Amino acid sequence: MEKSLIQVLLDKGHDWLGIEVSEDMFPFQPTRKDVRGDLTLMVFPVAKALKCSPVTAANALGEHLQREVDFIEAFEVMQGFLNLIFSKDYWLSSLQALAAQPNYGFAEPDSKALVMVEYASPNTNKPLHLGHLRNIFLGYAVAELKKAHGHSVIKTQVINDRGIHICKSMLAWQRFSPIQANGERETPANSGMKGDKLVGKYYVEFEKHLQEEVKEVLMRWNQGDFSTTSASAQQKYLAFSQAKEGKEEKAQAAIDDKIKELAKSETEILREAQEMLVRWEGRDPETYLLWSTMNGWVYQGFDITYQRMGVDFDALYYESDTFLLGKDQVMEGLARGVFFQKPDASIWIDLTAEGLDEKLVLRSDGTAVYMTQDIGTAIERFKDYPSLSSIVYTVGNEQDYHFKVLFLILQKLGYSWAQNCHHLSYGMVDLPTGKMKSREGTVVDADDLMQEVVDAATAMTQERGQISELNEQERNALYEIIGMGGLKYFLLKVDPKKRMLFNPEESIDLNGNTGPFIQYTHARINSLLRKAGHQSLKHPWAIEAAEINLIKAMCTFPEVISEAADQYSPAVLANYLYELTKAYNSFYQQCPILNETNPALREARLVISKQVADILRRGLLILGISAPERM
RNA sequence: GGUCCGCUAGCUCAGUUGGAUAGAGCAACUGCCUUCUAAGCAGUAGGUCUCAGGUUCGAAUCCUGAGCGGAUCACCA
Numbered sequence: 001m002e003k004s005l006i007q008v009l010l011d012k013g014h015d016w017l018g019i020e021v022s023e024d025m026f027p028f029q030p031t032r033k034d035v036r037g038d039l040t041l042m043v044f045p046v047a048k049a050l051k052c053s054p055v056t057a058a059n060a061l062g063e064h065l066q067r068e069v070d071f072i073e074a075f076e077v078m079q080g081f082l083n084l085i086f087s088k089d090y091w092l093s094s095l096q097a098l099a100a101q102p103n104y105g106f107a108e109p110d111s112k113a114l115v116m117v118e119y120a121s122p123n124t125n126k127p128l129h130l131g132h133l134r135n136i137f138l139g140y141a142v143a144e145l146k147k148a149h150g151h152s153v154i155k156t157q158v159i160n161d162r163g164i165h166i167c168k169s170m171l172a173w174q175r176f177s178p179i180q181a182n183g184e185r186e187t188p189a190n191s192g193m194k195g196d197k198l199v200g201k202y203y204v205e206f207e208k209h210l211q212e213e214v215k216e217v218l219m220r221w222n223q224g225d226f227s228t229t230s231a232s233a234q235q236k237y238l239a240f241s242q243a244k245e246g247k248e249e250k251a252q253a254a255i256d257d258k259i260k261e262l263a264k265s266e267t268e269i270l271r272e273a274q275e276m277l278v279r280w281e282g283r284d285p286e287t288y289l290l291w292s293t294m295n296g297w298v299y300q301g302f303d304i305t306y307q308r309m310g311v312d313f314d315a316l317y318y319e320s321d322t323f324l325l326g327k328d329q330v331m332e333g334l335a336r337g338v339f340f341q342k343p344d345a346s347i348w349i350d351l352t353a354e355g356l357d358e359k360l361v362l363r364s365d366g367t368a369v370y371m372t373q374d375i376g377t378a379i380e381r382f383k384d385y386p387s388l389s390s391i392v393y394t395v396g397n398e399q400d401y402h403f404k405v406l407f408l409i410l411q412k413l414g415y416s417w418a419q420n421c422h423h424l425s426y427g428m429v430d431l432p433t434g435k436m437k438s439r440e441g442t443v444v445d446a447d448d449l450m451q452e453v454v455d456a457a458t459a460m461t462q463e464r465g466q467i468s469e470l471n472e473q474e475r476n477a478l479y480e481i482i483g484m485g486g487l488k489y490f491l492l493k494v495d496p497k498k499r500m501l502f503n504p505e506e507s508i509d510l511n512g513n514t515g516p517f518i519q520y521t522h523a524r525i526n527s528l529l530r531k532a533g534h535q536s537l538k539h540p541w542a543i544e545a546a547e548i549n550l551i552k553a554m555c556t557f558p559e560v561i562s563e564a565a566d567q568y569s570p571a572v573l574a575n576y577l578y579e580l581t582k583a584y585n586s587f588y589q590q591c592p593i594l595n596e597t598n599p600a601l602r603e604a605r606l607v608i609s610k611q612v613a614d615i616l617r618r619g620l621l622i623l624g625i626s627a628p629e630r631m
Numbered sequence: 632g633g634u635c636c637g638c639u640a641g642c643u644c645a646g647u648u649g650g651a652u653a654g655a656g657c658a659a660c661u662g663c664c665u666u667c668u669a670a671g672c673a674g675u676a677g678g679u680c681u682c683a684g685g686u687u688c689g690a691a692u693c694c695u696g697a698g699c700g701g702a703u704c705a706c707c708a
Contacts, residue, residue, distance in 0.1 A: 044650080054688085163708075401634080465670085494645095500643085524667085571644095582655085585671060595667060
């Protein structure tokens with residue numbers, strides 16, 4: 001609509017203005033709420049070109065537009081702002097147009113390129129926590145946004161199912177899990193414990209024993225006992241000890257940390273874990289069996305968590321399958337001069353010309369690092385899906401540098417799709433008490449948190465909900481929808497790239513800028529529509545300022561979808577839905593709908609209500625939030 | 632130290648390509664259920680947009696510098 005106005009101005013601009021005109025001379029913007037008008041043109045650029053006052057220019061432009069465009073009924077000039085007023089007919093036909101489209105605001109499905117969205121990359125040694133929730137809800141919502149915007153989307157997850165951390169849980173379970181009466185060790189089946197929680201417990205157990213051993217090692221070193229210490233470690237320890245002398249407290253503490261790391265490498269338990277990893281890489285059958293069994297427990301646990309979260313995946317990538325990928329690409333890149341080799345045989349890329357550093361892409365022993373694997377996996381994915389145009393990686397912003405380098409490497413290797421790939425970088429989630437730290441036990445468990453928000457929603461809904469017509473099952477479903485809706489909205493309403501504070505009390509709030517607030521409005525509209533019954537919502541309609549206000553808000557929905565999708569920001573959509581909800585609630589409070597005596601106005605209000613509810617419902621769905629019919 | 636990110640009301644956050652008097656929610660205070668769901672609405676109060684320069688008709692927004700906070704710069708992932 002703005003474009004058509006600009007076209008009108010461009011078409012005849014030269015003739016009647018007597019100057020060359022260009023598109024950027026006509027910046028339009030929505031009219032302020034407290035001023036009369038539907039669209040505002042800033043006339044400063046034109047005034048400057050015409051060398052006249054902004055008011056003169058505004059009047060000239062206003063008269064021209066009113067003459068040329070039939071839906072412009074009037075205009076008002078305030079300072080350098082030309083406020084255009086559209087006719088009622090314009091808004092009526094806009095309402096009709098949007099009401100006629102069942103998928104209003106969404107682009108034609110599968111009309112745009114195929115995109116892969118990777119979100120969630122859990123380790124199989126620990127349960128999911130609050131940070132994963134932000135990651136997963138965000139990735140899911142962006143995937144849905146891309147779909148709504150017309151893209152085909154493949155949702156995927158990378159499972160970090162191998163490595164030393166997994167061996168730690170395995171070893172601890174093997175060593176420390178209690179043996180049951182029937183001779184079995186502790187399992188999810190015989191303990192009733194959720195699989196990921198059980199494995200996580202043994203990971204913690206490992207760390208506990210490791211710390212104890214470290215303490216012992218340090219004690220021995222302190223006493224000058226190096227009988228069980230390797231010569232190289234002894235040498236390093238002595239060097240560190242010397243380095244500490246005469247340093248400030250801070251520097252001493254830093255060196256102490258390094259000594260601790262050194263002591264870790266000298267513990268028996270860590271050595272055993274490393275040996276286990278070697279056995280795993282050598283495909284030792286017993287180790288492999290233990291590994292697949294324990295990972296199986298974790299997946300069963302994750303499935304329960306994912307199900308409650310309401311997320312799904314179209315394709316899975318396991319690190320145990322992909323960790324060897326990428327070496328060929330590195331060797332090829334080396335041959336082509338993209339990479340270079342150091343004397344110790346390690347392979348690097350020099351990115352100093354790009355303002356970055358040198359980065360290792362293959363270890364001196366020929367084994368892969370994270371980067372090697374990511375190079376290989378990316379290429380593999382484009383082979384798996386030949387029509388793929390890009391990959392979106394939903395990963396925390398502590399890996400900004402990694403992805404900058406990854407995309408650069410892929411580009412240098414000659415993959416043109418690399419420039420389409422996008423790191424959906426999100427900020428960390430902090431607690432009111434500070435950062436989440438597993439060592440300090442301040443990590444918020446995903447399952448616990450979901451249960452808490454649903455419990456809170458249950459209590460509130462039982463207190464004030466309109467649920468008398470619902471049976472037990474429907475009620476439980478409703479509590480779930482409200483609790484999870486609140487949690488998801490809380491995590492999604494903030495700009496993804498910003499670090500956010502998670503306040504548990506605010507996350508279960510139902511008032512103000514919250515998921516349940518929007519859900520409530522949706523439920524209330526549905527109540528209206530149920531009572532209105534099936535009526536012929538046809539002409540003639542009548543609308544006033546209050547209705548136009550809402551139609552105007554609905555008209556921007558398609559732009560919001562495309563902007564949110566382009567910016568990878570569910571927050572843009574969340575904030576829009578909130579604004580629309582507020583606008584509707586205000587309308588609801590001041591205008592009778594069912595009780596409106598003018599039938600044409602009553603119909604218009606019902607149609608508007610129905611459309612608002614529809615946008616709220618479909619908008620929330622993109623965010624992974626259900627909109628209940630009643631609550 | 633190099634690089635990157637953030638800083639807006641007591642707190643949590645919006646703020647479009649630079650535009651009119653910088654907005655919400657929470658917390659506080661005042662009203663409104665004998666009309667459609669009060670999980671609501673209307674209102675009051677709360678600001679040196681971290682600071683200092685610069686660009687211009689106009690800056691929270693762009694540029695430069697400073698301050699504070701965070702991340703990153705591993706043969707970790």
